[in-house]
C-alpha cells in the first residue's frame with residue numbers, strides 16, 4: 001500500500017493567508033474633537049457604558065496633562081494614575097462621570113481601560129497554540145514535576161519523512177538539539193526488508209529523503225520559543241518535549257511506517273539506548289503519524305499497524321493520526337483507517353482553522369476528511385489547528401517550496417527557516433505535543449485516560465455538522481468532539 005503525507009494542496013494555503021488581528025489599534029484612538037462636540041468614546045467603553053453599574057477604568061485623554069487633570073477633578077472621578085507624557089489621566093469613573101468628562105474643556109478622547117486584550121495574540125507569528133489553550137497551559141500550569149507544562153520529561157516520536165535536527169527551531173539553550181534520537185527506516189529493496197538504523201544526531205534525514213514534511217511537523221510538536229527577525233514569536237505545542245525522529249523517507253510504504261511503530265514498541269522506554277538516562281532522553285509516550293492512504297477506507301483490525309498501535313496503547317503509548325485531507329460531506333467515510341480504531345489512546349485529528357487570530361470559534365478546514373455521518377466509528381476524535389500553520393522549513397526542502405510565506409530567523413543568516421502550510425498533517429502534531437503536556441501533568445494516566453480527557457473537555461465550536469450525543473459527550477462527523485482545550489483537558493485528567 002502506498003501512503004502519502006497528509007498535506008493539503010497549495011491552493012488552501014493561498015486561501016488561508018491572512019493578516020494578524022491587532023488587539024488594540026492605536027491608529028483608531030481618535031484625534032482631537034472640535035470643542036463644541038463631546039469627545040469620542042472608545043468602542044469598547046461605549047459598549048461597556050450601556051450596562052455599566054458602579055465604576056470602570058478609563059483613560060481620559062487631554063490636549064495637555066493639565067487639561068486632563070482638570071477634567072478628571074471637575075467630574076469627581078477617582079484618579080488612579082497618569083501617562084504624563086501623552087496627556088492621559090487614568091481614573092475610575094461611573095457612567096454619568098464618563099458622559100460628563102466628554103464635554104470638559106480640553107478632553108479629546110475617553111478610552112476604556114478594562115478592555116480585554118488577546119492573550120499573546122498581538123505579535124504571534126503562529127496563533128494555533130492560543131486556539132488550543134496550549135500556550136496558556138504552558139504559561140500558567142505546572143506538571144507533576146513542578147515545572148511549567150511544556151511537555152518536559154516526555155519524548156514524542158515523529159514518524160515522517162525525517163528531520164533536520166540542526167534547524168534553529170530545535171536548538172536548546174545549551175546549543176544541543178531537541179532531537180535526542182535520529183533514526184531511519186531503511187527498506188531495501190523498497191518495501192521488502194526494512195531495518196531501523198540509528199544515525200548521528202546531526203544528520204539531516206529530511207534532506208536525504210528530499211522531504212521537508214517531517215521537519216515542519218516536528219516543529220509543530222516541539223519547536224523551541226523563537227523570535228523571527230522581522231518580529232513575531234512562535235513555539236511548538238510542547239516547547240520542552242524531546243523529539244525522536246524516525247525517518248521513513250519521502251515516499252512511504254506501509255512496511256516502512258510499521259517498522260517505525262515496531263521500533264517504538266521495542267524502544268519506547270529508553271529511545272537513546274540503555275545507557276542514556278531519562279533526564280536527557282525521556283521515554284516515548286506518544287507517536288505522531290501524519291500519513292495515510294488517499295480516500296480513507298475501512299479499519300483493518302488484522303493489519304500490523306492496528307496490532308502495533310494496540311500493543312503500544314497497552315504499554316502506555318498514545319498513537320495520534322491525521323484524519324486525512326479528502327474533505328467530504330458525510331455521505332461516505334474518508335477518514336484515515338487506523339485512526340478509526342476504537343481502542344482507547346488512538347486519536348484521530350481533524351483540521352481546525354483559527355483564521356490566524358487564535359480564535360476558538362473558527363471553522364473546520366474544508367480539506368479535513370469527514371467520516372460517514374451514519375457511522376460514528378468513522379468520525380475523527382477531536383480537532384486541532386491544521387490550516388495555515390507556520391513551522392520549521394528549509395528553502396531547499398521540497399515540501400517547504402510549496403509554502404507561500406517564507407519567514408526568517410531567529411538569526412540574521414537564518415533565511416527561509418519557517419513557512420506556512422496546511423493539512424491534517426499539521427493538526428495531528430498539535431495533539432501529539434498536547435499529549436506530552438498531559439502526560440507531564442499526570443504521568444500515571446493511561447492512553448485511554450488521555451483520549452477521554454481530550455474528548456470531554458473539547459470546545460464545541462459551532463461551524464459544520466451538528467453535534468450528537470456520544471459516550472464521552474457530543475461529537476460530530478467532521479470535527480469530532482470539538483477543538484482541543486489543553487487547560488480543560490488537564491482539569492479533566494483530575
Ligand SMILES: [Ca+2]
Nearest residue numbers: 346347348381
Ligand atoms: Ca479514538
Ligand SMILES: [Ca+2]
Nearest residue numbers: 127356388389
Ligand atoms: Ca497560522
